[in-house]
Structures are given as C-alpha cells and as structure tokens.
Amino acid sequence: MNRRTLLGAAAAAAALSAVSPSALAIGERPITIVVPWPAGGPLDVAARTLAEAVAPDLGNVIVENRPGAGGNRGVSSVAKAKPDGRTLVVGAVATHAINPSLFRKLPYDPVKDFTPITLIAHVPNVLVITPEFQKKTGIKSVKDLIAYAKKNPGKLNYASGGNGSAGHMAGELFKAEAGINMVHVPFQGAGPAKMSVLSGQTQLIFDNLASATSNINAGKFVPLAVTTAKRAKALPKVPTMIECGVKNFNISTWYGLFVPAKTPRATVDRLNAAFTKALRSKPVVERLARQGGEASPTTSEEFAALIREEIPKYARIVKISGARVD
Structure with missing residues (x-):
C-alpha cells in the first residue's frame, strides 16, 4: 500500500468517526x-x-400517513417492514389494545409483531355536556348525570367517533360501572360526533381533551370529569371519574412508537435514546401540551408492560359493549 492510499484510508476513517453513533x-x-x-x-x-426534534441525532426523518381500517392498514404495513430501524409506526390504544378484541381477523399481532420504542403521550378523554342540556336537566356533576340516567333509563344518548373508538369504550365502561342505561350513537369520526352534541341530537360525549379544549374554553361544552386516574393539567379543576365515585375508571388515548419485531436491540436502544431525549425537551413538551397530551417517555420494557395491561382491560370493555367491526 503506497503513501497516497494510506492517507486516503486515514481520511476516510476520520470522516466516519465524525458521524454520530x-x-x-x-x-x-x-x-x-x-x-x-x-x-x-x-x-x-x-x-x-x-x-424534527430527533433529526440532529438520527438524520433525516420523514412522516408518511397511511390511514385506513381503524389504523390497521398503516400498522400492518410496518409489521411487515424490514426490521432495520428505518421504519417506525405511531401505534395507539386503538391499534394495540382495542382492535385486537374489536376485529375478528387482525392483520397483525400487537405484541409479537412489534418492539416498542417509547410511549409518546397520554391524552385524557373528558366527559362533556352542553350548557343548554345542563340548564334543561340541572345536571352539574357526574353524580347528577347518573341519577338522571337512572330516573330516565334509555333516554340518554351518547355520541362517539365510531364503534370501538376510545369514546365508545369510555361510554360502555361508564354504563357498566355506574349501572346505567344509555344509547350509543356512533358517527363517522369525532367531528360529526361532537356536532351532534352541540346541536342537541345527542346529550353527551367522552371527547378527546385535545379536541374538546376549544369548545370548553368557548363555553360550548361543560366538562364534568376526565377519564384518567389523575386530573389533567389542562383542566386542574375538573375531577376524575374515580373522584366522582365511578370505580375502576381509567381510560386515556395513549400513543407511542414501534418498530417491527426482530429489530436489533442496539438499534432499539439508540432510537429510544433519541426519542426520549426529544420527549424531555421543552419545545416538544409544550407542543404536546397544546394538543392536550402529557409527554411520557418510557423504556421499551415499560411501554411493553403498559400494552400487556391494556389489552385485557379493553377486551373486557369490548365484550361488555358487544361491538364488532368485521
């Protein structure tokens, strides 16, 4: 090997060493x-x-939307992707905890086909009614709502964004735990469901806090309770369902990042380090908070444990509801 070749090899090695691990x-x-x-x-x-936040550590990262079939289309495509750390998916409570019981034939296994990277956030749902309905009925609390429902069985309608949605599951859990009878009215998405409540077509909804906040701030929705075990930072004065006497009520719209199963552990660890670092940064925390979410960085193992707990919980709720999509 001549001197020029040696110098070229040394320069190449120096360039590689400058690239982040x-x-x-x-x-x-x-x-x-x-x-x-x-x-x-x-x-x-x-x-x-x-x-954008992980680009300094991971390089160019792009986002691709693959909607369809309640999230199943995009999730199943990643299950089949090469396990090299270059393809991730945002999975949520719907795709990884509810859909396994809602669909008879799911095109992926939420546990076996994926390795969790980190949870991104929890977003509470919030039980809301309109000021008009409150004035008409005198309902000012969850306790009042339960009493009204028991005096008027089957006369309350609650809206949701569709069969198997988080709002649907929250409504069915509420019925079971409070011992009341309400009629579920599913819509094609959260937008039409909210409009049905605002127009008086239905009386209440368990809405995602991110989408309910603007209507609450505008005085169009009256919040009665949040669905998580702890109060929401965005609504500190609004009690939890548990505080209102509805036992065993803890539901949130959580979501996080996954890669295909068999992705090398070293790659999983590097992705986890980059994304949890971003989730602890002030700009990301603030951006998620504006969406009603609380940044929740975890280890891969902690996120996997959450999923194992959530699957049987929602299997019970889906069974209570009798909901099926296929």
Missing part, C-alpha cells in the same frame, strides 16, 4: 415514521414534531 447505526437512508391516520390530527402533529 446513532446516524451511523441507522444508516444514511431517511427514517420513516408511519402515521396510520390522516394528516392534521394530534398524532400526526406529534409525529412531525418528533421527526
């Missing part, structure tokens, strides 16, 4: 985060926020 391990091709829902929603915004 994460970027070198992941490779030069862009990392893709698949969002299995349409663009513009809270989960899409979160994915795009994180893609």
Whole structure:
C-alpha cells in the first residue's frame, strides 16, 4: 500500500468517526415514521414534531400517513417492514389494545409483531355536556348525570367517533360501572360526533381533551370529569371519574412508537435514546401540551408492560359493549 492510499484510508476513517453513533447505526437512508391516520390530527402533529426534534441525532426523518381500517392498514404495513430501524409506526390504544378484541381477523399481532420504542403521550378523554342540556336537566356533576340516567333509563344518548373508538369504550365502561342505561350513537369520526352534541341530537360525549379544549374554553361544552386516574393539567379543576365515585375508571388515548419485531436491540436502544431525549425537551413538551397530551417517555420494557395491561382491560370493555367491526 503506497503513501497516497494510506492517507486516503486515514481520511476516510476520520470522516466516519465524525458521524454520530446513532446516524451511523441507522444508516444514511431517511427514517420513516408511519402515521396510520390522516394528516392534521394530534398524532400526526406529534409525529412531525418528533421527526424534527430527533433529526440532529438520527438524520433525516420523514412522516408518511397511511390511514385506513381503524389504523390497521398503516400498522400492518410496518409489521411487515424490514426490521432495520428505518421504519417506525405511531401505534395507539386503538391499534394495540382495542382492535385486537374489536376485529375478528387482525392483520397483525400487537405484541409479537412489534418492539416498542417509547410511549409518546397520554391524552385524557373528558366527559362533556352542553350548557343548554345542563340548564334543561340541572345536571352539574357526574353524580347528577347518573341519577338522571337512572330516573330516565334509555333516554340518554351518547355520541362517539365510531364503534370501538376510545369514546365508545369510555361510554360502555361508564354504563357498566355506574349501572346505567344509555344509547350509543356512533358517527363517522369525532367531528360529526361532537356536532351532534352541540346541536342537541345527542346529550353527551367522552371527547378527546385535545379536541374538546376549544369548545370548553368557548363555553360550548361543560366538562364534568376526565377519564384518567389523575386530573389533567389542562383542566386542574375538573375531577376524575374515580373522584366522582365511578370505580375502576381509567381510560386515556395513549400513543407511542414501534418498530417491527426482530429489530436489533442496539438499534432499539439508540432510537429510544433519541426519542426520549426529544420527549424531555421543552419545545416538544409544550407542543404536546397544546394538543392536550402529557409527554411520557418510557423504556421499551415499560411501554411493553403498559400494552400487556391494556389489552385485557379493553377486551373486557369490548365484550361488555358487544361491538364488532368485521
């Protein structure tokens, strides 16, 4: 080997050493985060926020929307992707905890086909009614609502964004734990469901806090309780369902990042380090908070444990509801 060759080899080695370990391990091709829902929603915004935040550590990260079949289309496509750390998916309570019981034939296994990277956030749901309905009935609390429902069995209608949605599951759990009878009215999405409550077609909804906040602030919705075990930072004066006497009520819209199963552990660890670092940064925390979410970075194992707990919980609720999509 001549002197020129040796110098060239030394220069190449120096260039490689300047590349960050994460970027070198992941490779030069862009990392893709698949969002299995349409663009513009809270989960899409979160994915795009994180893609920008992790770029210094992971290089170019793009977001691709693959909506359809309640999130199943996008999630199943990532289950079949090459396990090299370059393709991730934003999975949520619907795709990884509810859908396994809601669909008879799911095109993926939420546990066996994926390795969790980190939880991104929890977003509470909030039980709301309108001021007009409150004035008409005198309902000022969850206790009042339960009493009204028991005096008027089957006369209350609650809206949701569709069969198997988080709002549907919250409504069915409420019925079971409070011992009341309400009629479920499913809509094609959260938007039409909210409009039905605002117009008086239905009387209440367990709405996602991110989408309910504007109507609450405008005085169009009256919040009665949040569905999580702890009060929401965005609504500190609103009690939890548990505080209102509805036992065993703890539901949130959680979502996080997954890669295909068999992704090398070293790659999983590097992705976890980059994304949890971003989730602890002030800009990301603030952006998620504006969407009603609380940044919740975890280890891969902690996120996996959450999923194992949630699957049987929602299996029970789906069984109570009798809901099926296929």
